[in-house]
Every structure is written in structure tokens, then in C-alpha cells.
Amino acid sequence: MGRRSGSKGASTAEAVQAAARRLIAQRGFAAVSMRDIAAEVGVQAGTIYLYTPDKQSLLLALMRDHLLALLAAWEAEAALAEAETAPQALERFVRFHVGYHISRPDEVFIAYMELRNLTEANFAEVEALRDGYESALRGLLARGVAEGQFTLPDLRLTARAIIAMLTGVTTWYRAGGRLSPAQVADHYADLVRRMTHAATP
Amino acid sequence: MGRRSGSKGASTAEAVQAAARRLIAQRGFAAVSMRDIAAEVGVQAGTIYLYTPDKQSLLLALMRDHLLALLAAWEAEAALAEAETAPQALERFVRFHVGYHISRPDEVFIAYMELRNLTEANFAEVEALRDGYESALRGLLARGVAEGQFTLPDLRLTARAIIAMLTGVTTWYRAGGRLSPAQVADHYADLVRRMTHAATP
Numbered sequence: 001m002g003r004r005s006g007s008k009g010a011s012t013a014e015a016v017q018a019a020a021r022r023l024i025a026q027r028g029f030a031a032v033s034m035r036d037i038a039a040e041v042g043v044q045a046g047t048i049y050l051y052t053p054d055k056q057s058l059l060l061a062l063m064r065d066h067l068l069a070l071l072a073a074w075e076a077e078a079a080l081a082e083a084e085t086a087p088q089a090l091e092r093f094v095r096f097h098v099g100y101h102i103s104r105p106d107e108v109f110i111a112y113m114e115l116r117n118l119t120e121a122n123f124a125e126v127e128a129l130r131d132g133y134e135s136a137l138r139g140l141l142a143r144g145v146a147e148g149q150f151t152l153p154d155l156r157l158t159a160r161a162i163i164a165m166l167t168g169v170t171t172w173y174r175a176g177g178r179l180s181p182a183q184v185a186d187h188y189a190d191l192v193r194r195m196t197h198a199a200t201p
Numbered sequence: 202m203g204r205r206s207g208s209k210g211a212s213t214a215e216a217v218q219a220a221a222r223r224l225i226a227q228r229g230f231a232a233v234s235m236r237d238i239a240a241e242v243g244v245q246a247g248t249i250y251l252y253t254p255d256k257q258s259l260l261l262a263l264m265r266d267h268l269l270a271l272l273a274a275w276e277a278e279a280a281l282a283e284a285e286t287a288p289q290a291l292e293r294f295v296r297f298h299v300g301y302h303i304s305r306p307d308e309v310f311i312a313y314m315e316l317r318n319l320t321e322a323n324f325a326e327v328e329a330l331r332d333g334y335e336s337a338l339r340g341l342l343a344r345g346v347a348e349g350q351f352t353l354p355d356l357r358l359t360a361r362a363i364i365a366m367l368t369g370v371t372t373w374y375r376a377g378g379r380l381s382p383a384q385v386a387d388h389y390a391d392l393v394r395r396m397t398h399a400a401t402p
Contacts, residue, residue: 026317031231112372113314116227157380157388160373161366168365171313179358187358195396 015041016051017065020058025106029059029117059114060122066107067129073100074136086144087193093140094192097166098185105170112167134159144196151198162192216242217252218266221259226307230260230318260315261323267308268330274301275337287345288394294341295393298367299386306371313368335360345397352399363393 019040023032034055038048052058077096081089101108111126118126137159144150152158166188173184220241224233235256239249253259278297282290302309312327319327338360345351353359367389374385 028229028231028318030229117229153391154380154388157385158392160369161389161392164369164372165362165366168361168369171365172361179355184358187355188362190354191359191362191396194398195392197395 012041012043013051016048017058017061021062021106021110024059024062024114025109029055029110029114056117056119056122059110059117060125062107063111063114063118063126064129066104066111067126067133070100071129071133071136074133078136081140086140086147086149087197089140090144090150090192090196091189093137094162094166094189095185097163098169098188099181101167102169102173102181102184108167108170134163137162141196149198150196152196158196162195165191213242213244214252217249218259218262222263222307222311225260225263225315226310230256230311230315257318257320257323260311260318261326263308264312264315264319264327265330267305267312268327268334271301272330272334272337275334279337282341287341287348287350288398290341291345291351291393291397292390294338295363295367295390296386298364299370299389300382302368303370303374303382303385309368309371335364338363342397350399351397353397359397363396366392 016037019037020032023036023040032055034048035045037058038045041048052061074093074096077092081092084092111130115123115126138155141150141152141155141158145152145155169184169188173179173181179187217238220238221233224237224241233256235249236246238259239246242249253262275294275297278293282293285293312331316324316327339356342351342353342356342359346353346356370385370389374380374382380388
């Protein structure tokens with residue numbers, strides 16, 4: 001453990017994770033070896049094992065860290081959302097989700113696409129984290145329904161529909177393209193607002 | 202070519218493609234060898250090369266056939282949609298897309314996730330097919346805007362948002378779960394109707 005402590009160890013640990021993320025997103029989990037990751041970091045093949053016991057642990061760490069960072073980032077927004085109306089809070093969620101994901105296509109790709117390569121126990125852990133995030137959105141939707149601002153026959157399906165729609169931005173958005181991130185977020189916020197608002201009586 | 206002709210050849214060719222689809226969806230393109238596919242079909246490793254020159258051709262064939270079948274299936278619906286109002290035609294598209302994809306999670310997974318493993322030329326071919334399908338939806342949206350039934354500031358983004366939302370069904374739907382495919386389609390149709398309909402003046 002000695003070599004993992006201190007700033008050199010911490011920065012190498014971060015470099016290992018960044019290299020794993022880059023290579024797995026490019027080639028897929030199965031095609032990347034621990035040796036490839038070591039080469040990408042610029043360390044000897046054996047050195048990598050000082051930072052992670054195996055590739056499965058590295059994959060779990062990538063997904064767990066992504067979801068924990070996402071949840072922590074949303075927690076800061078959620079505190080503000082509590083003082084808002086349900087429609088305002090939902091708009092905050094949409095803008096947050098688009099903004100957070102649009103700049104992290106590698107993390108999103110791995111978090112969704114490499115689920116099949118997790119062991120059963122690791123999959124369960126990742127799914128629980130993902131559901132924690134989804135339940136934050138369900139809570140906002142439930143509040144709007146309770147307050148009469150949203151009409152939604154199925155909160156679980158609607159939350160999944162909204163998240164899939166918003167996360168899809170990572171498959172087509174390119175920096176410097178036709179729309180700025182702010183314009184993209186405006187459009188998604190408008191679509192979600194219309195999708196959820198209570199039918200006029 | 203002799204061994205590829207006739208019904209035995211055709212059925213083996215289909216078995217090769219089905220085995221490739223199953224294995225690639227489970228393990229990822231990089232982790233599946235031609236030898237694995239041959240073993241799954243139950244033929245000698247060398248025999249597989251009578252049906253496909255290499256793994257790249259097999260991947261392209263899987264994606265191309267999926268998109269061509271999707272486009273052909275939509276063509277039949279599109280003929281009916283022409284006689285309908287734009288909102289009816291859009292609802293038809295939503296029900297079609299959900300119904301078609303909900304039963305084909307492997308095809309969807311490969312079509313989106315293995316794009317990175319296509320050569321540049323093959324990627325361009327697949328993207329053109331995908332855009333052909335997306336443009337069918339854009340056409341329906343444009344018709345509704347022209348006829349005053351939809352208010353949509355950005356057709357391209359809206360089409361992508363709708364397709365991502367609907368295709369997301371393959372990540373969570375399980376047969377025998379809480380909702381039937383028809384109920385799932387009803388809910389998505391409702392969300393899309395609300396998302397697109399013209400603001401009341």
C-alpha cells in the first residue's frame with residue numbers, strides 16, 4: 001500500500017482510471033488488457049497491479065465513481081430544487097442532466113454498455129446507484145403530480161423515458177456543431193415541460 | 202460458392218448470423234472470435250469462412266440487415282400513415298418503433314454499441330441507413346408543423362430525442378413484467394403526443 005499513498009500514488013491512480021476509461025470506451029472492455037492500460041499510462045505492466053487488483057475491479061470503479069459523482073453533483077442541485085415549484089425543479093433536473101452528460105460521453109458509454117461485463121454482485125451495486133438517481137427524478141415528478149402541475153399516468157416509465165431521451169444527447173452532440181450546449185438544454189427542457197405538464201381542464 | 206446455394210446453405214448462413222448476433226450482444230464484438238461463432242453454430246472453424254469473409258463483414262451485415270428490415274417494416278406502415286392526420290401518423294410511428302424494438306434487444310444493442318468497431322466506410326453506410334429512418338420521423342414532424350398541429354422549434358433534435366426515448370425501452374423492458382408491450386406503447390404514445398402537440402393559443 002506504501003506506493004499508493006502520497007500525491008504521486010494518487011495521481012498515478014487517477015491516470016490508471018483515466019486510461020482505462022479512454023481505452024474501454026474506444027475498444028470495449030473485452031478488447032482492453034491490463035497491459036494496454038499500463039502502456040497507456042506509461043508504467044510497467046506489473047505496476048498497474050499496485051493500483052487495482054484486476055480489470056473487473058477497474059470497470060466497477062469506473063461505473064461506481066461515475067454514478068457517485070453524478071449523485072453528488074445532483075445533491076447540490078437538489079437542495080436548490082427544494083425551494084422551487086415542481087416544474088422549475090424538473091427544468092433544473094433536465095438542464096443538470098444534459099449539462100453533466102454532454103461533456104462525458106466516455107463515462108456514459110461505459111456506464112450503459114459494459115453492464116454485461118460486470119459480475120452479478122457488481123451489477124447489483126451499479127444498478128442500485130443508478131436507481132438512486134432515477135428515484136430523484138421520480139420524486140420530482142411525484143411532487144408535481146401531488147401539487148396538480150403534472151399529469152403522469154406512470155412515474156417509473158416516465159422517469160426512464162426522460163432519462164433515456166436526455167442521455168441520448170451523448171450519441172449525437174458534437175462540440176462546435178449547430179447548437180450550443182445551452183441551446184440543446186433549452187430544447188430538451190421545452191420537450192420535457194410539454195411532456196409532463198398537466199392537461200388544461 | 203456451391204456450398205452457399207440451396208436451402209442447407211441458406212439456413213446455415215442464417216444460423217451463422219444468428220450465432221454472431223447472440224454472441225456479440227452477450228460478450229461484445231472484440232471478445233468474439235470466428236472460431237466461437239463456428240462452435241455456436243456447430244460447424245468446423247473453417248466452414249464459417251464459406252459464409253462470411255471476416256468478422257467485420259459479419260458485423261456490417263448484422264447492422265445493415267437490422268436497419269434494412271426496420272426500414273422495410275416502416276415502409277408498410279408509412280403507406281397507411283399517409284392517409285392519416287400528422288398526429289395519427291406520429292402515433293403510428295411511436296407504436297411501430299416501440300413494438301419493433303421491444304422484441305429485438307440484441308439487434309438494438311449491437312446497432313448502437315458496436316458502431317465504434319466498424320471501419321470508416323462501413324460506419325458511413327450504417328449511418329446513412331440510420332439517417333434514412335430518422336428522416337422518416339422528421340418528415341412526419343414536418344407535416345404536423347406545416348399543418349399547424351405540432352409546435353416544434355427543432356425537428357432534427359426532436360426526432361433524435363423521440364427515437365432515443367423510445368429505443369430506451371429495450372434497456373428496461375422485461376417480458377412478463379408489470380406492463381404489457383401494448384401498455385408500454387400506450388404510455389410512450391401519450392408522452393410523444395404531449396411533447397409535440399401545438400401549444401393552445
